[in-house]
Amino acid sequence: EIDTLLSDLNSAAILSATGAHWEEDNYDWWAMNTDTRSTAIILDTLARLDPENALIPNVVRWLMIARQGGIWETTQETAWAVMALTDWMTVSGELEPDYAYNVTFNDDTILQGDATPATVRERSELQIDVSEMLQDEANNLVFTRTGSNEGMMYYTAYVELYLPVPEIEAIDNGIIVDRRYTLEDGETVITEAQVGEVVQVRLTVIVPNSLHYVVITDPLPAGAEGIDPNLQTSEQIGTRPGLDNDNPLRYGWGWWYFGEIEFRDEAVNLYADYLPAGTYEYVYTIRPSVEGVYNVIPPTAQEFYFPDVYGRGAGSTFTVLPAEE
Template identity: 50%
Template sequence: TLLGDLMGDAILSATGAHWEEAEPDYWNMNTDVRTTAIVLWAMSRLDPENDLLPNAVRWLMAVREEGHWESTQVTAWSLLGLTEYMRASGELRGDMSYSVYLNGQEWATGQVTEENIDEGQELQVGIARLLADEANRLVIQRQEAGPGQTGEGQLYYSAQLRYYLPVERVQALDRGIVVARQYSPVDSPGEFVDSAQVGDVIQVKLTLIAPTDLYYVVVEDPLPAGCEGVDLSLKTTSVVGQAPELRNLTAEEENVWLRRYGWGSWFFSQTELRDERAVLFATYLPRGTYEYVYNIRASVPGEFMVIPTTAYQMYWPEVFGRSDGARFTVRDAE
């Protein structure tokens, strides 16, 4: 059936679902955003209980730019799809109760009403309170409608687990974005190193692979504590108070693929080389392979732990990737 085909063609990520066109059709003004909105509109009518719908709504809301979608055509269909979903789901008529259980113990309770439908509840628990060497069970349960309640509305929730490891044990992780980092002598970019002498200039190469189009992407690359960023445009180390920008690859450094799909300024709208890290931001990043190169200078001797490079979608942090953790040694100048 058509509905079954649509479900099979959905592209799923940790917190979003969308549909993509096989190829652009500029005459008919098709885009992946408009197609997703049309599918949302149709499925809200045909199958309003489908589990894909809330995720499609989240994806549509996240791909807006400065509060609106990319064109009047896309905006019109997005509003139609979202309105139809709200009508079918009773989104604004929240009137229910819920409970949260952790390992069989009641952790919290709450109510959703029309007055507090735009509010949330945040719960945190320390890892020390979790069970060791066995599964921990988190249950979020919607209660039966109580006296005077209609039981209408949607209950949204998400859960995150944060823990910390020694940096040398942190391995690269792909949750929708592939990230890698390499250090090389500036005069020998093909040679990878994990140490340098005071005064040496080291080239940092960041590689990012986006299997699908990404939105509101942040890339953060912590510098080794014994190193500082170098602003090549000034031909010297930046002085306090200046905010140097990372440079794009030169034509000689890029191959044809990178010239077409590389870290062009048309994708990364903001790049910063801060005291302790390099940061890049893109509102929209088409799927493909990207590379960025910048330089650091070894300045303080010692052995330093280097936090992995991370890339994530600002509004969907569950879609992310990181590089390996590393050790970097700075030796005294001979």
């Protein structure tokens, strides 16, 4: 029966490359259950019954990121998280590492050292430029450790690739993001506008599973600037829209989850500490000011601490025409 239970837990886990957690189908507020508390309870179960489970390190990562301002949201979450993490550190020797590590790239050593209780909180970061990579053949990044089995070794590798805007296609790695330019009616999609004309931008974000610390960036066309329709002037950095009682959906649906919204010269940035699963829309306006045909960098959305959970729209062009005389 225990093996069946563990198998069911493994199957129900929601995974990304660097995080794993479980979500409740239905919330029982009387029992004070939350996704974070349930994840902590399952972590404690795995630490006791299946300490070699490959999910555990990623569950620990997710549980640490689930804190808001350095703490979990409820006393239930805090109690279970502390118990689970304590049990995990006991069986893993997390704070008592004793091993040597080595990192090679195409057989060349690029990092090495010793993990000990004195260095357990240290971290290293490396960057490899494209010019250092082999062309038209596989590049090998290898992490090895020697010595005792005490303590865990955590590592993450990311690849950043920059493409010409017309070649950029939409990507869905756990978040879907899409942008449309429309007339002020919000329905008529456009790819061009005249200098001085007001253009509505509709940014849609679909989140299949709840996420923490989400950052959304929507670059502006080079020939346009973001505006505040109320003030008819540029929005101030760090402000967020207020509720319009006459038109509560003026800024779209779910914008209130974004604790900070920044209008910058080159982009609009939205930040959310927590986004439950669902569809969100943020609506704002821009005003074209310089004639030309512009490549528009696609919008992106990602979890700040788990950047592999990532979404990107497609690249596009936007034309700014001369103003009517």
